[in-house]
Amino acid sequence: MHIDLSGRTALVTGSTQGIGAAIAAGLAGAGARVAVNGRGSKSVEAAMARLAAAGGGEFVAAPGDIATDEGGQAVFDAVPHVDILVNNLGIFGSAPALEIDDDEWRRYFETNVLTAVRMTRHYLPGMVERSWGRVQYIASDSAVAVPAEMIHYGMSKTALLAVSRGFAKAAAGTGVTVNSVIAGPTHTGGVEDFVYELVDRDLPWEEAQRAFMRAHRPQSLLQRLIEPEEIAHMVVYLASPQASATTGGALRVDGGYVDSLLP
Incomplete structure (x- = not known):
């Protein structure tokens, strides 16, 4: 399958390392112009240098802590419109369930869920106006099989599945697709x-x-x-014209972790 994203602009949140960096590399390899996001300019510039050295492509800097209004606005200013939005930013960690306090619950929701809502709310209208776009959310097997040692993380990823399905309905019939990718242990x-x-x-x-x-x-x-590049392969496919009939879905790249016929 030949995927050509030439002429498209993509934004991958939290893309200075890990899965986000692999997704940025994959999209650039398919021809997209990719905005790299991280909290600070130094980390973004370093990531762009690594990405360029590893495989080339066109990258632009979009630094900003999107968990804040100010950081979100900085990203919007750097990248006024995108054709492909990949909501990848997320935090995780383990903690005994009864020891997770209110502030930590809020931090996980605001970082893992509200940032994605903020980005989608800003960029989706332009995609609808242009009658083409791709919005994706990097979810997790923890959304479906919530680990006992990280229920706050599982909660946030379950919420992303609902957010994704809801925005897919909001974009119905517009030429814009909205999907989640359920990543397994990576x-x-x-x-x-x-x-x-x-x-x-x-x-x-x-x-x-x-x-x-x-x-x-x-x-x-x-x-x-799972290796990050294996997650990126699914994201690149969903960003492609070939995935035009796939929307409102939660597609698994979980190594068969979730024991279910449907997600």
Whole structure:
């Protein structure tokens, strides 16, 4: 399948590292002009240099902490309109359920959910006016199979599925598609830290990964962590003209983790 996104502008939130950076690289590789977002200019510029060195493409800087009104406006000013919006920004971590206080619940909701709502509310009208656009939300298997050690994170990802479906209805019949991508346990730097919170820190990474999957994610049919590029492949497809009939969906790139025929 040849995917050509030439002439399209994409914004990937939280794209200086991990899944977001892989998505930015994938979209650029398909020909899109990609806006890279992070909280500060230095991290964005460093990420753009890495992306350019790794595979090339056209990247523009869109720094700003989109969990704040001011940061969101900075991104809007840097990228006035986009054709492809990928709401990737998210935080995660483990905590005993009864020890998560109100401020932490709010922080997860505001960072993982409200930022995506803010970005969609700003960019979706322009897509509708132009009769073409793609909005995506990077959700998680935790939205469906909520881990006991991170229910605040699971809550935020479940909320994203509702947000995605709702905005898909708002865009019905306009030529704009809206979807969620349910990512399974993925190998990123942050996840390595998380894994070592739950298994012996003295284990080499490959052994630690296998121990984590056996003890904490035994449902995975892959029986390994997913690489960020594997998530990016689905995102690039959903951004393409070939995915024009896929909207309102929650598509799984979870390694078979969720034991369900439907998400």
